[in-house]
Amino acid sequence: MTTTGQAVVAFVIIKQSYLDAHSPEGLADTLRRWVGEQIGPIARPRDVYIVGELPKTRSGKIMRRLLRDVAEGREVGDTTTLADTAVMSVISAQIK
Known part of the structure; x- marks a missing residue:
């Protein structure tokens, strides 16, 4: 299917x-x-x-693109604009 x-x-x-x-x-x-x-x-x-936290920019906007990448099993893109770059590592590890 x-x-x-x-x-x-x-x-x-x-x-x-x-x-x-x-x-x-x-x-x-x-x-x-x-x-x-x-x-x-x-x-x-x-x-x-x-999750404990969502990936947010320094201005507080949620980076939905990064969440979409993780959910679809793709490599996470550029995280330099995140306020806390460790958040994506925690979320990625939790999903796998």
């Missing part, structure tokens, strides 16, 4: 207070189901990754 097109992938930051009060097991599946119920099955993410 071949898959064409793109799929939704979610990178989620969870507050530490929530993680302290709830079990993280199954959280990604719960979030996938919730999106499917609230928005519809077409919007249900293929994958949900719980």
